[in-house]
Amino acid sequence: MRLIHWSYVALLFLLIWTGAGWRDSGIPAGAAVVQASQSPAESAVPLPNKDGSLKFCVLGDFGTGDPSQYQLAEQMARLHERFKYDLVVLVGDNLYGAERPQDFQKKFEIPYKPLLDAGVKFYASLGNHDAREQRFYKLFTMGGKLYYTFSPKPNIRFFAFESTYPEPEQIRWLEKELAASNDDWKIVFFHHPLYSSGERHGSDLRLREVLEPLFLKYNVSVVLNGHDHFYERVKPQKGIVYFVAGSGGQLRVGNIDRGSGITAKGFDTDLVFMAAEITGDQMYFNAISRVGQTVDSGVLTRRKSTPDPHR
């Protein structure tokens, strides 16, 4: 018994000394590079705003119908006046509570009316609070499907995944679509984050176990999630950049675990949406708060596939 006790003490010492057990031990080739280049306190600046680039926003956990959701929506409309983004990616929890026709209006159509009127398209994924019938809703552009893919520009492809009920069939579909895509940019979006410093939810380890190998194998550069009600840019994990944008209407103040060790930038004191622009191999991003403050910004370079040495 004493021998067992001292064995575990010795092992614990070794684990602490090496850091094994909680530290990521390698960054593979083809890793995305992130440069955070702008001050976090500047007012919203329209990114490079180049002709021909893909401009889009990311919004999650938003459909409350509360005044704060409307205020953030106003900031999105204000940005669109100077930065003509084409689409908004929705990372789930699109409608909280009732989903009657009047709720679609109050929680979505009215706050984002200026954007809808301007022809901005919204592409939804579903969160744990969303009824599956939302997939039929025209303005969510899901085409009646729980998971789907679309390519808004050549060489850029988004993959929407349904993470509440990740059935084997869907995993097979995702692998098939990722494998078939020759696009330079592969961006996957869904509700539950694989990496998050949220004290309430945090990283979904079971989902990570299934999805991360696919993302690595098929060269996904960026993953967009919600669920935890704050903004977080996660340090590149095995070369992939993960964003949590779950404070589009809901907010959990002070919920980022500052000791998680994975946060590149976090903001949990106000609502936030993300604006992004892809031009060539770069993706520029801003995280903009309800008062129009840019709370994070930077540019990342896409992952590039490494040649297969066995070919």
Add this chain to the structure above:
Amino acid sequence: MAENLLELEEMRSSEDQTRFVGSRIGVVSLVAAAVLALSACASGDKQPPTPPATSASPSSAPATERVVGPLTPADAQALATMNDRLKQYVDVHRKIERSLPKLPADATPQQIDKNQRALEKLLRQARVTAKPGDIFTPEARPVIKRLLANVFGGPDGKQLKASIMDESQAAPSAAKLTVNARYPDIVPLTTIPPQVLQTLPKLTEDLEYRFIGNALILLDVHAHIIADFIEAALPK
């Protein structure tokens, strides 16, 4: 600016540290393995076999499956009664659904609502005598409660329960649940943690599990009605 530069610097130093740590790991890994082996030998306990790695085969990884268990033969038999009823329900549901106009892929909220309420009405007519226990059978109920107690009694139980109750403060604990009733509009749909899904019997895509207060409900997704429920299913 300075803050961001600092972050980048932190990342670089983290990478350096990782390399350094990596070399140390190499040196001590053998020692660690020896310590573990020694512990195992000394204890003499038989460890359960390690589950197969899932990352090698993502398409068949356990996280995407829902596993009912651990079950005794008697429990399995009890849940089989529920599966029979589920199948009967889904057959009725699909038959009625086929009789209605198909919802277009670019529907308006009004169309979604109209379709939902039409299905709701016909299902209610078809199951006019339905009562609690018709799907969650009397045999299956105690088993389900026990399975849930196992999940919520585990080390993550408190956190799991908090995640279910999260954003569901509006859920009135006094809400009167009725089979065939429309899911209450004022109650947000709750999170169902994957641990719960993996424990309970698998459903077709027409149905899903949700909680209202402490009750587990079986929600007809397309009709938005409560097909059945178990009160006090969520352990205190």
